[in-house]
Amino acid sequence: xxxxxxxxxxxxxxxxxxxxxxxxxxxxxxxxxxxxxxxxxxxxxxxxxxxxxxxxxxxxxxxxxxxxxxxxxxxxxxxxxxxxxxxxxxxxxxxxxxxxxxxx
Amino acid sequence: xxxxxxxxxxxxxxxxxxxxxxxxxxxxxxxxxxxxxxxxxxxxxxxxxxxxxxxxxxxxxxxxxxxxxxxxxxxxxxxxxxxxxxxxxxxxxxxxxxxxxxxxxxxxxxxxxxxxxxxxxxxxxxxxxxxxxxxxxxxxxxxxxxxxxxxxxxxxxxxxxxxxxxxxxxxxxxxxxxxxxxxxxxxxxxxxxxxxxxxxxxxxxxxxxxxxxxxxxxxxxxxxxxxxxxxxxxxxxxxxxxxxxxxxxxxxxxxxxxxxxxxxxxxxxxxxxxxxxxxxxxxxxxxxxxxxxxxxxxxxxxxxxxxxxxxxxxxxxxxxxxxxxxxxxxxxxxxxxxxxxxxxxxxxxxxxxxxxxxxxxxxxxxxxxxxxxxxxxxxxxxxxxxxxxxxxxxxxxxxxxxxxxxxxxxxxxxxxxxxxxxxxxxxxxxxxxxxxxxxxxxxxxxxxxxxxxxxxxxxxxxxxxxxxxxxxxxxxxxxxxxxxxxxxxxxxxxxxxxxxxxxxxxxxxxxxxxxxxxxxxxxxxxxxxxxxxxxxxxxxxxxxxxxxxxxxxxxxxxxxxxxxxxxxxxxxxxxxxxxxxxxxxxxxxxxxxxxxxxxxxxxxxxxxxxxxxxxxxxxxxxxxxxxxxxxxxxxxxxxxxxxxxxxxxxxxxxxxxxxxxxxxxxxxxxxxxxxxxxxxxxxxxxxxxxxxxxxxxxxxxxxxxxxxxxxxxxxxxxxxxxxxxxxxxxxxxxxxxxxxxxxxxxxxxxxxxxxxxxxxxxxxxxxxxxxxxxxxxxxxxxxxxxxxxxxxxxxxxxxxxxxxxxxxxxxxxxxxxxxxxxxxxxxxxxxxxxxxxxxxxxxxxxxxxxxxxxxxxxxxxxxxxxxxxxxxxxxxxxxxxxxxxxxxxxxx
Numbered sequence: 001x002x003x004x005x006x007x008x009x010x011x012x013x014x015x016x017x018x019x020x021x022x023x024x025x026x027x028x029x030x031x032x033x034x035x036x037x038x039x040x041x042x043x044x045x046x047x048x049x050x051x052x053x054x055x056x057x058x059x060x061x062x063x064x065x066x067x068x069x070x071x072x073x074x075x076x077x078x079x080x081x082x083x084x085x086x087x088x089x090x091x092x093x094x095x096x097x098x099x100x101x102x103x104x
Numbered sequence: 105x106x107x108x109x110x111x112x113x114x115x116x117x118x119x120x121x122x123x124x125x126x127x128x129x130x131x132x133x134x135x136x137x138x139x140x141x142x143x144x145x146x147x148x149x150x151x152x153x154x155x156x157x158x159x160x161x162x163x164x165x166x167x168x169x170x171x172x173x174x175x176x177x178x179x180x181x182x183x184x185x186x187x188x189x190x191x192x193x194x195x196x197x198x199x200x201x202x203x204x205x206x207x208x209x210x211x212x213x214x215x216x217x218x219x220x221x222x223x224x225x226x227x228x229x230x231x232x233x234x235x236x237x238x239x240x241x242x243x244x245x246x247x248x249x250x251x252x253x254x255x256x257x258x259x260x261x262x263x264x265x266x267x268x269x270x271x272x273x274x275x276x277x278x279x280x281x282x283x284x285x286x287x288x289x290x291x292x293x294x295x296x297x298x299x300x301x302x303x304x305x306x307x308x309x310x311x312x313x314x315x316x317x318x319x320x321x322x323x324x325x326x327x328x329x330x331x332x333x334x335x336x337x338x339x340x341x342x343x344x345x346x347x348x349x350x351x352x353x354x355x356x357x358x359x360x361x362x363x364x365x366x367x368x369x370x371x372x373x374x375x376x377x378x379x380x381x382x383x384x385x386x387x388x389x390x391x392x393x394x395x396x397x398x399x400x401x402x403x404x405x406x407x408x409x410x411x412x413x414x415x416x417x418x419x420x421x422x423x424x425x426x427x428x429x430x431x432x433x434x435x436x437x438x439x440x441x442x443x444x445x446x447x448x449x450x451x452x453x454x455x456x457x458x459x460x461x462x463x464x465x466x467x468x469x470x471x472x473x474x475x476x477x478x479x480x481x482x483x484x485x486x487x488x489x490x491x492x493x494x495x496x497x498x499x500x501x502x503x504x505x506x507x508x509x510x511x512x513x514x515x516x517x518x519x520x521x522x523x524x525x526x527x528x529x530x531x532x533x534x535x536x537x538x539x540x541x542x543x544x545x546x547x548x549x550x551x552x553x554x555x556x557x558x559x560x561x562x563x564x565x566x567x568x569x570x571x572x573x574x575x576x577x578x579x580x581x582x583x584x585x586x587x588x589x590x591x592x593x594x595x596x597x598x599x600x601x602x603x604x605x606x607x608x609x610x611x612x613x614x615x616x617x618x619x620x621x622x623x624x625x626x627x628x629x630x631x632x633x634x635x636x637x638x639x640x641x642x643x644x645x646x647x648x649x650x651x652x653x654x655x656x657x658x659x660x661x662x663x664x665x666x667x668x669x670x671x672x673x674x675x676x677x678x679x680x681x682x683x684x685x686x687x688x689x690x691x692x693x694x695x696x697x698x699x700x701x702x703x704x705x706x707x708x709x710x711x712x713x714x715x716x717x718x719x720x721x722x723x724x725x726x727x728x729x730x731x732x733x734x735x736x737x738x739x740x741x742x743x744x745x746x747x748x749x750x751x752x753x754x755x756x757x758x759x760x761x762x763x764x765x766x767x768x769x770x771x772x773x774x775x776x777x778x779x780x781x782x783x784x785x786x787x788x789x790x791x792x793x794x795x796x797x798x799x800x801x802x803x804x805x806x807x808x809x810x811x812x813x814x815x816x817x818x819x820x821x822x823x824x825x826x827x828x829x830x831x832x833x834x835x836x837x838x839x840x841x842x843x844x845x846x847x848x849x850x851x852x853x854x855x856x857x858x859x860x861x862x863x864x865x866x867x868x869x870x871x872x873x874x875x876x877x878x879x880x881x882x883x884x885x886x887x888x889x890x891x892x893x894x895x896x897x898x899x900x901x902x903x904x905x906x907x908x909x910x911x912x913x914x915x916x917x918x919x920x921x922x923x924x925x926x927x928x929x930x931x932x933x934x935x936x937x938x939x940x941x942x943x944x945x946x947x948x949x950x951x952x953x954x955x956x957x958x959x960x961x962x963x964x965x966x967x968x969x970x971x972x973x974x975x976x977x978x979x980x981x982x983x984x985x986x987x988x989x990x991x992x993x994x995x996x
Contacts, residue, residue, distance in 0.1 A: 059338070
C-alpha cells in the first residue's frame, strides 16, 4: 500500500486508530484496489464451462453473453462507486488544498 | 441510393469537420481558454482509439467465426483500467514527472537514458505499427468497395483510393500533430478530434446494433433465441486462447505506442484516470454489446461466403437502409483515421527523437552546442517521419495484396508490442531492473515473436514450408510453431507464451547478473519511488497565482523594471485585460528563453517547471544546472584571482611610486646639499687664494694659516669626492675584495679607536669583549669601514646627554650578528626605510656628511655576502650587521 493513505486523518494530533467513518472509507478504497482481482477471477470462470466440442450439453451463447456482460457491468458500477468514494476520502483526508486539488 | 459520390462527399465533409474541430481546439488551447478540452470526458474518449477499424469491423467478423472470443480484446483493457490505482497511476505520474514523449523515451530514460534501448523500441514499434496501419487502410478500402459494388458508374479504383486516403491522413497528422513543439508533447487539436471520432463510431455501432435487434430480430428476447439457434450458438472458446488474449490485450493496451500517447503523454491531469477507470470500460462494453447480434443476423441474412468482417456495413445495406450503412461507414472511417493519425504521431516522435536527432546532432560540428534552430529540424524530421510511416503502411498494403494475411495482423501486432511489457513493468516496480536486462529481454522476445509468429504468418515467401514443418536444418525441436517439441498448441498461444516467458526470464536473469550505471540506478529509484519524489501536479486553472509566482521569480532574476515591462508586454499580447498574463505555453516558452539568457537554459527550465508544476526536476536537469553553476563558479573564481592579483600589483606600484617620489625628493635635496657642500669649501678656497694672490705683505704666519685653510677645504672636497667615487665603484660591482683573517674583536678595536680619534671622547662605547672572539675571514678593511661609519654616526647623531653606544656580537643560526645600539632618540619611523638610500640624511640641519655613509655600508655588506639593517625597538638608533658564517668556518 502506498504511504499516503496510511497517514492518520488528523495531521495536528496523530492517533493510532482512525475514527469509524474514515476507517470505513479506507476499507472501501481497499476494496476498490482489490476489484481487478475479482474481475480477473470472474472472467476466468468461463474457462470451466464445458466445451461444446467435448460435451453434449454446452453453455448456450445467450447465457454466456448474459454472464459476461453482467460481470462487466458489475465491475464498471463497482469501479464507479469505489472510485468516487475513494476520491472523496482522499480529498477529505488530505485537507491541504495546495497539493491535492486533483483528487476531487 | 447512396452513390459513391455522395459517400465521398460525406467523407470529405466529415474530414473538414474534423479539421475544423482540431483547429478550433488548438486555438482555444493556445489562448488558454477551453478548460473542457482537458476534461476527464475528453480524456476517456481519446482513449478509445484503442478501438480501431480492426475492432469496429473485425469484432463482428471474429464473432461470426468463433463466438464470444472477440470479447477478450475488450476484457483485457477493462481489467487494466479498473486496476488503475496499481499501474496506470504510476505510469502517468512517471510520464509526467520525467516529461516522457513516447514509450521508447520512457523505457530509455528508466534504463539510464540509453539510446540503444530507445532505438530498439522504436524499431519494434515501427515494425509492428506498419502492418497495423496497412490494416486500417485495408478496412477503409474494403468498406469503400462495398459501396462501389452498388454504384453503377463503376468509377472506383481501389489503388488510387488507398493512396488518397493515406495521403489525406498523413496531411492531417502533419498539420495537427507537428504544429508546434510543446515540451509536454500535448496536442489538444488532435485529441479533441479523436474524441469526436470516438463518439461517432460508438454512435454508429449502437445505431446498427439497435437496428438489428429491434428492427430486424424484433426485440431482445427473439434476438437471444436467434443467437442460440445460430451456428455459433454454443460456448466454444478455447481456454488457452481466452486467457492468452485477455492477457495480450491488457499488455498491448499499455504498450501500444498510440495508447501510450493518449494515455500518458496527452494526459493533462492524473485525476482523469479516476473517471476513465469506469467510463472507458463502459465505452468498451457499449462497443461490444451488439457485436454478437450483428454477427448472428449477418450469418442469417447474407448469402453463404460473404465477408463477415463487413457485416456492420452489409447488413444495413441488405435491408435497404442506406443511411444507416453510411453512418456505419463513417464510424469505421473514424476508427481507422483516428488510429492512423495518433499512431503516425507517436511513431514520428520516436523516430525523430531517437533516430533522426541523434544522427543529425552527431553530424553537426560541435555536437549539441550548435546555435542553429534545432526546433525546426525536429519539426521537419517529424513531418518527414509521418510521411515515411504512412508510405510504409501504404506499400505494405500494396505488397501484401490486402489479403487474409492482413486480417490476423492485429493480434500479431499486439503480441509484438507486448514484448515491451517485462521491461516496462519491471522498470516501474523493480529497482534491480537494468539496461542489459531490458535489452536482453527485448531482443529475445522480439526475435521469438518474429520467428514464431510474424514470419509463419506471412506465408511461404519468408518462411518455407519445410522449415515450418521440420524446423530449420531439420532440427525438429526448433519448429516455429512447436518449439522444444511441444506440439498441438494454438500458434498464437504458443508464440505469446514462449516469447513472453523467455523475454521475462532473459530480462530477470540479465538484470540480476549485470550491474547498473549510476544514472540508471538514480533513474530506477526515481521511477520506482515516483510517489515519494513528485507531488501531485497543480491544476492549470489556478493560473493567476502561478503568474504571480513567475513574476516574483523573474523580478529576482532580471530585475524589477525589465521583468515588469516583459510581463506587461506579454499581457498586452494576450489581450490586455488582466495585468498579469495567463501562463500559456507560448508565454512560458518566451519567459524561459528570457530567463535562460541570465541563468542558463537548464536552470530556467527547472525554475519554471517548479512553479508551473507538472514535472519534478530530473537528473538531467540537475546535471545541467550543476554544469552551469560550475562554469559560473569557475569564472568567478578566475575573476577573483585576477582581481586579487591586480590589487597586489596596485599596492606594489603604489609603494614603488612612494619610494620613487621620496628618492627623487632626496636626490633634489642632496643635489642642493652637494652643491652647498662643494660651494662652501670652494668659496673659502677661492677667497683665501684670492687674498694670498692679491694682498701684498702677508706675514708668513698668515700665509701658512691661509694655506692650511685652503688645504683643509681641499681635503674636505677630496673626501666628499672619494665617498662618491667609492659608492659608484661599489654599486657598479667593480670592487675587488681583499680577504684576510682576523678576529671580530681586533676589527672592532681598530674601528672604535679610529672613529673616536680626533673627536672629544663624548661617546662611551660599551662592548662585551668575550663574545667578540669570533674569527672572521673577510675583507677586514671594508668591514672596518662599515663599523667606523656606524660608530661615527652614533657619535654625530646621538642626542642623549650622555651618549652610550652598545656593541654586542652573537652567533645566531650560523650567522655572526653584530648590533650597534645607542641611547639617543633614534630614527623616526618614516625615515627608517630611507636611511640606507644614497644621499639620505636624517635631519638636514645636522650637517656633517653627504648622506652617503650608510649607503656605502649597505653596498659593502652586500659585497661581503651579509647585510645591514635598522633594528627597531632598541630605545635608540640601532643597526644590525650580519655576516655569513661561511666566512668564519672558512677561517677555521
